[in-house]
Amino acid sequence: xxxxxxxxxxxxxxxxxxxxxxxxxxxxxxxxxxxxxxxxxxxxxxxxxxxxxxxxxxxxxxxxxxxxxxxxxxxxxxxxxxxxxxxxxxxxxxxxxxxxxxxxxxxxxxxxxxxxxxxxxxxxxxxxxxxxxxxxxxxxxxxxxxxxxxxxxxxxxxxxxxxxxxxxxxxxxxxxxxxxxxxxxxxxxxxxxxxxxxxxxxxxxxxxxxxxxxxxxxxxxxxxxxxxxxxxxxxxxxxxxxxxxxxxxxxxxxxxxxxxxxxxxxxxxxxxxxxxxxxxxxxxxxxxxxxxxxxxxxxxxxxxxxx
Amino acid sequence: xxxxxxxxxxxxxxxxxxxxxxxxxxxxxxxxxxxxxxxxxxxxxxxxxxxxxxxxxxxxxxxxxxxxxxxxxxxxxxxxxxxxxxxxxxxxxxxxxxxxxxxxxxxxxxxxxxxxxxxxxxxxxxxxxxxxxxxxxxxxxxxxxxxxxxxxxxxxxxxxxxxxxxxxxxxxxxxxxxxxxxxxxxxxxxxxxxxxxxxxxxxxxxxxxxxxxxxxxxxxxxxxxxxxxxxxxxxxxxxxxxxxxxxxxxxxxxxxxxxxxxxxxxxxxxxxxxxxxxxxxxxxxxxxxxxxxxxxxxxxxxxxxxxxxxxxxxxxxxxxxxxxxxxxxxxxxxxxxxxxxxxxxxxxxxxxxxxxxxxxxx
Numbered sequence: 154x155x156x157x158x159x160x161x162x163x164x165x166x167x168x169x170x171x172x173x174x175x176x177x178x179x180x181x182x183x184x185x186x187x188x189x190x191x192x193x194x195x196x197x198x199x200x201x202x203x204x205x206x207x208x209x210x211x212x213x214x215x216x217x218x219x220x221x222x223x224x225x226x227x228x229x230x231x232x233x234x235x236x237x238x239x240x241x242x243x244x245x246x247x248x249x250x251x252x253x254x255x256x257x258x259x260x261x262x263x264x265x266x267x268x269x270x271x272x273x274x275x276x277x278x279x280x281x282x283x284x285x286x287x288x289x290x291x292x293x294x295x296x297x298x299x300x301x302x303x304x305x306x307x308x309x310x311x312x313x314x315x316x317x318x319x320x321x322x323x324x325x326x327x328x329x330x331x332x333x334x335x336x337x338x339x340x341x342x343x344x345x346x347x348x349x350x351x352x353x354x355x356x357x358x359x360x361x362x363x364x365x366x367x368x369x370x371x372x373x374x375x376x377x378x379x380x381x382x383x384x385x386x387x388x389x390x391x392x393x394x395x396x397x398x399x400x401x402x403x404x405x406x407x408x409x410x411x412x413x414x415x416x417x418x419x420x421x422x423x424x425x426x427x428x429x430x431x432x433x434x435x436x437x438x439x440x441x442x443x444x445x446x447x448x449x450x451x452x453x454x455x456x457x458x459x460x
Numbered sequence: 461x462x463x464x465x466x467x468x469x470x471x472x473x474x475x476x477x478x479x480x481x482x483x484x485x486x487x488x489x490x491x492x493x494x495x496x497x498x499x500x501x502x503x504x505x506x507x508x509x510x511x512x513x514x515x516x517x518x519x520x521x522x523x524x525x526x527x528x529x530x531x532x533x534x535x536x537x538x539x540x541x542x543x544x545x546x547x548x549x550x551x552x553x554x555x556x557x558x559x560x561x562x563x564x565x566x567x568x569x570x571x572x573x574x575x576x577x578x579x580x581x582x583x584x585x586x587x588x589x590x591x592x593x594x595x596x597x598x599x600x601x602x603x604x605x606x607x608x609x610x611x612x613x614x615x616x617x618x619x620x621x622x623x624x625x626x627x628x629x630x631x632x633x634x635x636x637x638x639x640x641x642x643x644x645x646x647x648x649x650x651x652x653x654x655x656x657x658x659x660x661x662x663x664x665x666x667x668x669x670x671x672x673x674x675x676x677x678x679x680x681x682x683x684x685x686x687x688x689x690x691x692x693x694x695x696x697x698x699x700x701x702x703x704x705x706x707x708x709x710x711x712x713x714x715x716x717x718x719x720x721x722x723x724x725x726x727x728x729x730x731x732x733x734x735x736x737x738x739x740x741x742x743x744x745x746x747x748x749x750x751x752x753x754x755x756x757x758x759x760x761x762x763x764x765x766x767x768x769x770x771x772x773x774x775x776x777x778x779x780x781x782x783x784x785x786x787x788x789x790x791x792x793x794x795x796x797x798x799x800x801x802x803x804x805x806x807x808x809x810x811x812x813x814x815x816x817x818x819x820x821x822x
Contacts, residue, residue, distance in 0.1 A: 354545035357512050362559035362606075363533030372558070376549040 199440075206433035213427040224434035234435060236410045237418040240325055244396050244414065247329040249389045255333070256340030256385065261374070263341070264348045274345070278338030285335070285398035292331035293318070293403060318404050324412040328400045332393070340385045347381035348374070387450040391443050415439050461646050462523030462536075462613040463488040464509065469518035471508060478504060478670045481518070488523075491640050491647045493657035496667035497693070502650045505667075506616050509648060510539050522613050533562070538607035539616040543623065544599045546591040546606075553578075553587040556606045570609075577605040580639075597628045604639070614646040621656060636660060654694045658682070666690050688813035691741050697770070699807070700747070700781050704740040706730060706808070714808060714816075716740045719777035722754050726806040727818040736811040744770060746805035747783035749791065753800030757781055759793050771797065 206224055210217040228234050259277060263270045280288070295302040298314035307314035317327040351374065359369050375382075397416040400406060406413030419439070423432030469482040478501050486492050494502035507513040509520055511532030520528040527535040538559075546555050553574055560570045578584045581601040591599055600620060607615055620636075621629045637660055640647055651657055657664045658678040666673045666681060666689075674686040678694075685691035685699075692698040702718060707730075709715040714730040716738075717723050724740070747755075749771075757773030769785040783799050791797055808816040 352543070352545070354541045354543055355547060357510075357532075358539070358541060358545040358547070358606075359558075360512070360532040361510060361537070361539050363562040364558070365562070368562060372550075373547060376547075379549070 202433050202436060202440075205430055206437050208430045210430035210433070211427055212423065212429045217430070220430065224431045225438075227431060228434055228438065233410055233413065234418055237406075237413045237415050238438075240411065240413055241394060241396060241415040244325055244329055244332075244400075245390060245393045247326065248332055248393050249386060251329075251333050252337060252340045252389045252393075253382070253386050256337055257344050257382070259337070259341045260344030260348055261370075264345055274341070277341055280334060281336050281338040283335065286402060288331055288335045289399055289402040292327070292334070296327055319408055321408050321411045324404045324408060325400070328396070328403055328412055331403065332396070332399050335399070336392075340389065343381055343385050344378065347378040351377045383453050384450065387446050387453075390446045394439065394443055394446075461488045461644060463490075464614055464646060464648070465519075465521045466505075467519040467521065469508070469520065470516050471504065471513070472516055482672065484665065484672070484675070486646060486648065488646055489644045491649065491660060491662045493649045493651055493661035493664045494667060495651055495654060495657040495664050495694070496673075498652055499669075500667040501670040502652075502665075502667050503618055506539075506618055506648055506650045509535075509614070510537055510616050511535055533559075536613040537616055538610045538612035538614075539618065540600075540603045540607050540620045542619040544591075544603040546599055546602055548591050550590070551587065552583065552589055552591070552594070552602050555591065555602060556587075556609055559606065559610050573609040573611075574605075577608045580608065581605045596624055597632065600624060600632060604636075608643070612645070614648065617647065617649040619650055619652070621651070621653070633659060655696065658694070664694070666693065668693075684817040685807065685815050687815050688739070688741070688809045691807060691809070691815060695743060697744055697782060699741045699743050701809070702740045702742070702775075702779055702781065704738055704808075706733065706738055716806065716808065718755070718775070719779070720775060724754055724801060724806060725803045726808060727804050728806070728808050728816045729819075733808060733816050734810040734812075734814065738811075739809045741807035741809055741815070742781075742801050742805065744782040744784045747781070747799050747801050749783065749785050749789070749797050750800035751798055753798040755800070756796055756798045757783075759791060759795045759797060762791065762793050773797070773799075 205217075207219060207221060208217045209220045209223070263274050263277075283291075294300075296317050298304050298307075298316045303317070304314040315323065317323040355373055355377070356369065359373050364372065395416055396414040397420070400412045400414050401417050401420075404412040406417050415435070416439070419432045419435045422428050422435060464486040466482050466484045469479055470477070471479045482505075494505060496502050504513055508515055508528070509522075511527070511530065515528040518528075519526050522536060525536075527537075546552075547558065550558065556574045556577060557570050560573065574587070575584070578587055581604055583598065583601050583605060586594060586598060586602070591602070594602065600623075603620070617636075621632055624632055633656060636649075640660075649656070649660060661678060663675060663677055664681055665675050666686075668689055674681055674690045676684075681690060681694050685694065688699075688701070692701075704716040704718055707715045707717060707723075709725055709730075712729050712731060714726050714728050714733060715723050716726055718740070726740075745768075755775070757775045759771050760774055761772040763770040763772070765787065767787045769787055769789045769791070771783050771785055771789075771791060773781045773783060775781055783797075785791055804818045806818060810816070
């Protein structure tokens with residue numbers, strides 16, 4: 154053991170590093186296909202998008218001229234854009250806590266080996282496979298004040314049914330409800346996976362340590378799934394900032410812009426007004442917001458590794 | 461410290477009955493080992509005492525309290541798990557204190573008890589760390605400290621040494637013996653390792669396939685096994701078994717005739733033994749090379765263990781047999797050696813495996 158020098162083991166590898174069989178080149182060959190796709194499909198469009206955002210770029214006649222930060226200044230004065238940003242933040246604020254809280258609660262309730270729990274898990278996850286068009290049709294019917302489920306519930310209670318989708322304060326709430334119903338299964342499944350990683354003997358030790366249900370939940374279960382909690386939260390923030398289909402199909406952004414989303418604004422500027430430079434500038438702002446969330450997750454995972 | 465009794469205990473998993481009308485009394489302060497191969501039910505029995513498995517019928521009593529109807533935490537027992545089961549996100553101090561906080565003990569007393577247990581197990585410098593920063597042996601000590609602070613009526617150990625490397629296992633084994641000597645706590649120790657059971661326990665409960673095969677002090681079980689299973693399972697190596705036919709010797713004792721014709725006198729009275737084919741059980745350490753010995757065999761493998769040497773022999777009729785020579789022996793493979801056996805070390809087993817043990821000369 155003592156005779157082996159650390160340098161002596163490295164020397165032969167160094168000598169071979171410039172030949173075709175060397176590990177460095179071989180490794181590069183394996184990474185190359187991904188790297189190529191990454192550069193062409195992600196890196197290049199990202200920078201090209203930034204470049205477009207600095208131009209007056211008309212998709213109709215493909216004319217383009219450099220405009221500096223003009224598009225960004227326009228965004229700051231655009232009430233429709235600022236409204237869309239506000240709506241999107243409110244939407245994220247409404248949905249993410251529900252996804253995390255309700256997803257966790259469902260996972261805790263359904264984390265058992267009974268047939269009933271398996272069926273309920275399938276039902277809750279089942280809606281995730283539906284397309285956004287089907288989800289919005291279902292919810293439009295549910296929310297119809299006259300014939301829908303809401304109407305049917307309101308009538309026996311003697312309450313006047315509200316047309317949520319055309320109510321300025323409730324339209325975005327309705328979109329949030331449909332969204333939660335649609336994709337609640339994913340956070341639930343992620344939490345379930347985390348819960349099932351907790352070894353049984355921790356719970357047995359806690360039982361012998363006189364831990365009650367509440368203590369077991371707060372001192373054993375929740376700390377054990379802390380990482381999943383953070384990942385689900387950040388993932389949902391990133392996902393819900395990209396709200397588009399539900400609000401477009403349920404409300405079209407109305408009434409009075411009260412449910413227009415960030416992505417819908419980008420879509421309308423780019424593909425309806427042909428003002429691609431302006432749309433690109435808005436995209437870059439959204440990119441920055443999402444990048445902050447992604448960085449938060451990265452920072453958290455790095456911190457987790459070093460501890 | 462309290463005694464523990466199982467009264468007519470029954471347990472089944474679905475349609476599989478694991479225990480039926482099991483009775484056992486563990487004395488206060490006793491260190492008892494449940495010994496058996498995996499799947500013999502020893503851990504199930506331990507977990508029934510802890511309250512982690514239910515009881516279908518019968519009672520478990522600790523002292524004068526019936527506990528099988530109580531929640532695990534209310535039974536006054538502390539358990540050390542095979543994989544330690546430390547709470548990964550809590551510091552070592554919090555791990556040890558957790559059970560005490562849950563019963564609302566005053567923090568001054570908790571601190572005192574944690575410090576005392578940590579000192580006893582020499583883990584005081586680790587108290588601020590997390591379990592992931594500890595080695596296996598250190599985690600084991602924390603698990604023991606966590607049990608110790610509760611000052612329970614009984615300690616339950618579930619294979620606590622099986623995850624340690626050989627050197628650490630040896631050290632921890634001795635420390636456990638010292639700990640028991642100091643605390644005088646009633647202890648149930650589950651293990652599949654007969655050395656651990658022999659060295660630690662006041663009494664051993666040998667189990668196989670959900671049945672208790674024998675209960676006794678370690679040397680009782682070693683010297684007078686109840687049957688062939690116990691004889692093979694307890695002892696540093698399985699007992700040698702040779703087919704024999706029996707004849708009556710002087711004073712009514714059984715004379716064992718081996719297939720090669722050699723005859724060994726035993727101390728077992730012949731008329732006590734059931735008829736049928738018999739086997740002779742002789743432990744390796746009871747067979748020593750002896751130029752005047754009654755038996756001979758060809759050495760196939762020599763295992764030098766330092767303090768002693770194991771010789772794997774082939775007898776003239778082809779049966780394998782292991783005998784022990786002293787550590788410095790020059791016997792090598794290919795040699796033919798003669799060896800002798802003391803008559804008082806021969807066991808006879810009948811067709812059912814029932815043992816007829818040598819009459820002990822005290």
